[in-house]
Amino acid sequence: MTGKKILVVDADVASRNFIARTLQKEPHEIIQAGSGKEGLIIAWRDHPDLIIIEPNLPDLKGEDLASRLRADPRTARTPLVALSSDPTTQRMKSCRDAGFNEFIRKSGEAVSTLIEVIDRLFGSVPTRRQGGLLIVFLGGKGGMGTSSLCANLAMNVALNQPELRVAVADIVLPIGSIAPIVGYEGERNLVTVADLDPGDSTSHFFRDHLTLMTEWRFYLLAGAPDPEVANHLQVGRIQEIIRELRHAYDFVLVDLGRSLSRFAMQVIHQADLVALVIGTDASSVALTKTVLEYLRSRGMSDSTLYPILNRAIGLEGLSKPDVEKELGIEIKTAIPYLGSHFAMANNQHTPFAVKFPKDTAAVIFRECARQMVDTAKHQRSG
Ligand SMILES: Nc1ncnc2c1ncn2[C@@H]1O[C@H](COP(=O)(O)OP(=O)(O)OP(=O)(O)O)[C@@H](O)[C@H]1O
Ligand SMILES: [Mg+2]
The missing domain is CATH 3.40.50.2300 (Response regulator)
Structure with a gap:
């Protein structure tokens, strides 16, 4: 502007x-x-x-x-x-x-x-078209792998384009879970950053002061460590924080969990792409349907969505065509049930692709990350 x-x-x-x-x-x-x-x-x-x-x-x-x-x-x-x-x-x-x-x-x-x-x-270019690409991860139901996928796909985005800088921000309340997945134990998190004077939490600050999770290849803005701290979060600062992050990084991936609160919607509206994580059980699909209808009612086009079907709960559950039919959308990536492998990698704070490089899921993650970035870029230029 x-x-x-x-x-x-x-x-x-x-x-x-x-x-x-x-x-x-x-x-x-x-x-x-x-x-x-x-x-x-x-x-x-x-x-x-x-x-x-x-x-x-x-x-x-x-x-x-x-x-x-x-x-x-x-x-x-x-x-x-x-x-x-x-x-x-x-x-x-x-x-x-x-x-x-x-x-x-x-x-x-x-x-x-x-x-x-x-x-x-001022009819300026909408905020979503400024700065680094913003990809938000949203789940219709909890426990379907939203955080694990956010962390692992961010790692693969960085792996695909090592010359670019990737940041992950965890804004799930009341407790962020990216930090325990990637093994971050630092003091700095969303709540402490939101408490800073706006003049101090600029893009320069985020460029210089986020921790690089070496194995994961991204810089982390961890979420709230516990509900007590989360209750002090100045949610009004979140949008600004995301904006500054986008000025400092080429890609910003945000774990939103299953929130559609007002502040979450502001972030969703700025996103170049919304990765919608869907489980294969009937209740996950039903909840996702409600989320989809809500997003559509708020003016979101299906082309901004990147639906991921994640078989997190086991081998049973609905098939991909059934889910597509039920939701009226095309699933872009289907992730198979990985047994205890995913949990094992998470527990050891290791990216799946590092722990199990030969597993087909490692290839799926890499390809999914590539497609997401391509789709987000296409969305922005379109
Ligand atoms: N495809 C899969 N195969 C096997 N296990 C999976 C798969 N996807 C996710 N999981 C496991 O499911 C569990 C929940 O994952 P995760 O914490 O990422 O979900 P979430 O949707 O972010 O949950 P929450 O609602 O708590 O934020 C983890 O133990 C993870 O390892
Ligand atoms: Mg989570």
Whole structure:
């Protein structure tokens, strides 16, 4: 995105400075006004491309300010965003009626929502097309191999293109499981990183401070180590963290587990590819069907999906054609039942391809990783 001039109108100087600091990471010019009247004067004088207004202003109601901006030809078409400390639906409605394009409640998630809104208003290339390729792993049902596949496929992505840098981020709550799979015991994790000042968790930070899991060939941002710590996670920071990771790495693979929470959906919407891990038992297929319908209802195209059928629970279960018929999608990769081999490799913190290089599954993983990257690239260019 080329730099835009953004005016922030808010009587609270700390709040103004925080917004300015956050937005300045993009190449934007930020100007500030501490009152409604000052906002009007600056808006008409400096012609900002966007105005962010806290509707609770001491001298002039945000709604009145918006109406006056709308009534003047200099600012009639300028996008207006309300960033409101008053979270009520009533306030949202009065702001919309007054001519605000967007209404965002001040909360931990406000910054990431604001960045998304700005991207959308300026019709910039969507975030998903910026930076490294983002592949998220999502499971309809727990225990179907989502985390093991995320780690092992990430390893194979790195194996296929050793000159490129791969990061894995585990955002499964309340306990991440990539760290125990790959044998990471460091202190740094998603929660500690989300606690850093946004100015300190930049792409440079992620480039220099994630641990390279040597055998696995990727850099790890481990998940929450336990529920107690997870409860402190500032989920509003996740989107920003993923964005910075993508600036630092060629590939970012994210274990989402089975979450479709609001923050998970924000990550899913940015993804170049969603690896959907499906088990072969009837309940896994039924749950996946619900997930699929939800994703479709939220505007996700099937072409963004990379369905993986993983026979995690044993030899019995539905066949690939049956699953395809039931879900109305094409399975891209089918992974056979690997007996205790997968669990053994996991328990020894060793990539499957290193532990069992001659197993056909090692070949399947490698080919699957190649296909996923190709599909993700194709999605992005298309
Ligand atoms: N194809 C397979 N053959 C045999 N075992 C498998 C296969 N896929 C996964 N497993 C085993 O299934 C178990 C669960 O795997 P994993 O933890 O990756 O699943 P998950 O979907 O991430 O679970 P959770 O819901 O706990 O996050 C592990 O012991 C793993 O080794
Ligand atoms: Mg898991």
